[in-house]
Amino acid sequence: xxxxxxxxxxxxxKKLIKCDSTNNSNDFQSVGTTEILQSVQIxxxxxxxxxxxxxxxxFLKKLxxxxxxxxxxxxxxxxxxxxxxxxxxMWAHNDNYGDFEVSHRDSLMGLPxxxxxxxxxxxxxxxxxxxxxxxxxxxxxxxxxxGATISVSAQEKLLEDPNGINFPWRPRPVDEVxxxxxxxxxGTYFQEHPKGIQKDLQYRxxxxxxxxxxxxANWCPPCRAFxxxxxxxxxxxxxxxxxxxxxxxxxxxxxESYSAYLESMPWLTIPFQQASVRAxxxxxxxxxxxxxxxxxxxxxxxxTMDARTxxxxxxxxxxxxxxPRAVNILTDRFLTKLHDYPAIVLFVDTEETELQFAESVLxxxxxxxxxxxxxxxxxxFEDRLxxxxxxxxxxxxxxxxxxxxxxxxxxDLIGLDDVVPLLVALDIPNRRFATMEYGIExxxxxVNDFVRKFQDNDLEFKAIHDVGVENAENL
Numbered sequence: 001x002x003x004x005x006x007x008x009x010x011x012x013x014k015k016l017i018k019c020d021s022t023n024n025s026n027d028f029q030s031v032g033t034t035e036i037l038q039s040v041q042i043x044x045x046x047x048x049x050x051x052x053x054x055x056x057x058x059f060l061k062k063l064x065x066x067x068x069x070x071x072x073x074x075x076x077x078x079x080x081x082x083x084x085x086x087x088x089x090m091w092a093h094n095d096n097y098g099d100f101e102v103s104h105r106d107s108l109m110g111l112p113x114x115x116x117x118x119x120x121x122x123x124x125x126x127x128x129x130x131x132x133x134x135x136x137x138x139x140x141x142x143x144x145x146x147g148a149t150i151s152v153s154a155q156e157k158l159l160e161d162p163n164g165i166n167f168p169w170r171p172r173p174v175d176e177v178x179x180x181x182x183x184x185x186x187g188t189y190f191q192e193h194p195k196g197i198q199k200d201l202q203y204r205x206x207x208x209x210x211x212x213x214x215x216x217a218n219w220c221p222p223c224r225a226f227x228x229x230x231x232x233x234x235x236x237x238x239x240x241x242x243x244x245x246x247x248x249x250x251x252x253x254x255x256e257s258y259s260a261y262l263e264s265m266p267w268l269t270i271p272f273q274q275a276s277v278r279a280x281x282x283x284x285x286x287x288x289x290x291x292x293x294x295x296x297x298x299x300x301x302x303x304t305m306d307a308r309t310x311x312x313x314x315x316x317x318x319x320x321x322x323x324p325r326a327v328n329i330l331t332d333r334f335l336t337k338l339h340d341y342p343a344i345v346l347f348v349d350t351e352e353t354e355l356q357f358a359e360s361v362l363x364x365x366x367x368x369x370x371x372x373x374x375x376x377x378x379x380x381f382e383d384r385l386x387x388x389x390x391x392x393x394x395x396x397x398x399x400x401x402x403x404x405x406x407x408x409x410x411x412d413l414i415g416l417d418d419v420v421p422l423l424v425a426l427d428i429p430n431r432r433f434a435t436m437e438y439g440i441e442x443x444x445x446x447v448n449d450f451v452r453k454f455q456d457n458d459l460e461f462k463a464i465h466d467v468g469v470e471n472a473e474n475l
Contacts, residue, residue: 007147008037011127012086013120019087019111028108028115036114040084042168044154045141046113047133049092050103059138059155062162067112070164083167085113088124092136122429126340132288142168152286156279171284174300178203178270181277183247186265192235193266201268208298209243210321212307215282215292217251218261223291226308229315230293231266237317249278251290295321309333326366327359330401335410342427343397344451346442347411348420350403358400358421365447366398396451414464423447425454427461434459 016036017028037043046063063085070082089104104118116124131152133139140158142150150168151157157169183201190196197205214230216223230246237244246267252258258272270278281287285294285305293307303321304310310322313331328334330345337343346362348354370376375395401407410416414433416424423436436442436450453459 008033011123011147012037012116013123015117016086016114017108017117019108019113019115028105030117031114037084037086040081041145042083042150043143043145043147044083044085045127045131045143046085046087047128047131047139047141048087048089048107049136049138050089050100050107059159062158063140064112066158066162066164066167070167087111087113087115088127089115089118090124090128090133090135126429129336129339132286134288144168151283153283156283172280174281174284174296175203177277177280177284181270181274183268184262184271186248186267186269187263188266189268191266192238203247206245207243209241209245210298210303211296212244212246212267213249213281213285213294213296214246214267215249215251215287215290215294216261217253217290218257219253220251220290224261226291227261227264230308230311231264233311233315233317234266237320240317241320246293249281251278251282297321306333326370327362327398327400330399330404330406330410332406334397334399335406337397338410338426338428340429341395341397342425342429342454343399344447344454345399345401345410345424345426346447347401347407347416347422347424354421355400355402361442361444361447362398362400364444365451368448369396369398369451396454423450425450425459425461428464431464432461433464434461 012033014033015030016033018031019028044063048060067083067085087108089107091100091103101118108115127133131139131141138155139152140154141152142154144150150170154169157166158164161167161169179202181202183203185193185196185201212234216227218224234244234246248262248265248267248269250258250261250269250272252261252272255272262269270281285292285302291308292305293311294305295303295307297303303323307322309331310319311317314320314322344362344365346358348358401410410426411418414424414426416422416433416435421442423442425434427433434454436446440446450459
């Protein structure tokens with residue numbers, strides 16, 4: 001097998017269960033993941049919810065029909081199948097079943113594909129976070145033969161195209177989606193753009209520069225609170241980057257609400273009547289909630305999916321356009337990423353000199369680590385919705401923990417000594433951590449050595465106690 005094949009085991013675990021049990025033994029056959037997926041053209045991850053089957057029956061039937069249609073002409077058994085489905089059974093409300101394992105089994109009986117075993121709870125949780133799955137919303141994610149993500153919301157395409165005429169529904173690039181759309185100016189657009197095009201402005205007419213897509217709605221209180229902040233920072237950025245532009249993608253429920261919201265906006269918008277375009281953009285970027293602000297570079301590549309948080313943390317836009325960094329401050333959003341990837345965390349005081357010290361020893365070590373392992377850390381943090389590559393298996397974060405609530409929570413949960421500086425290898429996915437020995441000076445060289453020992457499994461790891469793990473999973 002090639003190196004690329006490793007993504008199967010990493011994503012789903014080494015064993016899947018075959019769902020076509022028609023007897024009453026209640027025992028599903030266990031099959032090697034790579035054996036099933038190594039020659040499949042498209043892999044579908046079907047996130048289902050055991051206690052909302054009545055809501056997903058129609059979708060399940062359509063998926064079953066498409067599965068049979070696409071694979072009916074396969075002449076080589078399991079090999080070279082056009083579509084294989086791996087079902088991930090979850091629960092929308094954990095108190096609806098007394099016996100979760102029975103409900104898990106019942107929801108899979110008689111289906112023609114495969115599923116993740118009931119026991120793979122950690123991998124299921126990681127997958128649901130990776131694809132931002134909403135509780136109670138059946139979701140179909142499509143991956144190509146190399147594990148790259150084709151779609152994070154293919155269930156909508158299946159309902160539109162149940163015969164799979166355009167399967168696997170590869171998304172159009174943003175310039176194609178907006179090719180025939182005439183953009184509408186916001187209420188204060190021409191105050192900010194006195195020389196702007198007065199009519200029939202299209203996406204291709206925009207000057208080359210960073211583009212922001214703002215998914216928001218007037219009915220959403222967090223959106224209404226964030227919009228004035230974005231407007232102020234937008235004007236600030238345009239003083240330095242006059243080609244920066246934002247395009248509003250509305251989730252409003254009426255034209256009146258949309259028009260009222262638009263009055264205070266100094267940027268452009270997709271017209272409200274272009275509902276299919278707005279829906280396609282949301283599907284293209286896997287938008288699961290609002291407000292969301294994402295940034296694209298001049299080539300249409302995602303810079304960040306979380307520009308809203310970046311803006312809130314950097315209201316003067318000093319780090320715009322907020323490209324992914326090798327070393328980050330441990331804030332709430334990076335706290336949640338600790339569930340997915342291990343991290344090297346250097347805890348220091350909040351003084352500017354301490355922050356400078358932390359970055360001076362961590363940045364060279366981080367860059368060295370990424371170079372040696374041929375890792376593009378930007379693709380892990382920002383493009384994981386659109387690609388999954390085998391580098392994911394070895395990814396390590398580098399974080400600076402300052403005197404903050406996030407840091408205090410983490411220290412308490414893991415049981416770390418309240419001393420600084422303190423260098424820690426934190427591996428929540430494997431429920432373990434290790435600290436650099438006291439007395440060793442923290443330098444780039446010693447951090448490099450610490451990272452190497454982590455990779456070689458040569459550190460003195462301690463177990464994260466069960467209470468800490470349970471609480472950490474709720475961070």
